[in-house]
Amino acid sequence: MLACSTCEQDAHTTDRLKERNEILERLAGRVVQKEQRKKLPSGKVEETYKEETEGGILHWGRESSADLDWFREKIKEAYGGRAPKVLDPFAGGGAIPLEAMRLGCEVTAIDINPVAWFILKCTLEYPQKLAGQKLRLPEFVLKNRDFMESFFKAQGLKGASLKKQLEKLGLDKDENWIPGLKIEAATLEADLAWHVRAWGWWVLQQAR
Numbered sequence: 001m002l003a004c005s006t007c008e009q010d011a012h013t014t015d016r017l018k019e020r021n022e023i024l025e026r027l028a029g030r031v032v033q034k035e036q037r038k039k040l041p042s043g044k045v046e047e048t049y050k051e052e053t054e055g056g057i058l059h060w061g062r063e064s065s066a067d068l069d070w071f072r073e074k075i076k077e078a079y080g081g082r083a084p085k086v087l088d089p090f091a092g093g094g095a096i097p098l099e100a101m102r103l104g105c106e107v108t109a110i111d112i113n114p115v116a117w118f119i120l121k122c123t124l125e126y127p128q129k130l131a132g133q134k135l136r137l138p139e140f141v142l143k144n145r146d147f148m149e150s151f152f153k154a155q156g157l158k159g160a161s162l163k164k165q166l167e168k169l170g171l172d173k174d175e176n177w178i179p180g181l182k183i184e185a186a187t188l189e190a191d192l193a194w195h196v197r198a199w200g201w202w203v204l205q206q207a208r
Helices: 002-028 066-078 095-102 114-129 139-143 145-154 159-168 192-207
Strands: 030-039 045-054 085-088 106-109
Touching (some): 095 106, 095 114
């Protein structure tokens, strides 16, 4: 009987270790070697290897991963099949409610400090309300060459296409332009992140 009890304990310990390792891997991912190739001025290609994590939920941009879905389901199981409610009465910048929202919880965040309250709005509320929406960039930023060049490059434009779009806004003059050359149209509508960059640039100009 003692031997059987010991075997059961060993099996239970093994299962717990497997479960623990699975949680750690789904949380932090696996460390893998990534090859990076860089062309040197001499024309040779330099190969380097860098360690990166693969999988897991710690990195931003993995909000729709299977690992995050797994954690959401496990949390629901622990709370009777529904997402728990999280109250943070001193939320500050919103780190705790933001992570709770990522995990599928119903969140209420409060702070009496008006600066913290505004940060909470920008962190937790506006991105959800405006997700997927695109609005035209404000007129003042359309005359800033550096900003618009970065914006067009983010759309994948380069070379003649990039120069033509800048020329349309009066920001560049391409003397080598070939008449009749077809150029894809670029949109001036942008998501919330680009509008934040635009107004951040405006605030910086006003401060200067």
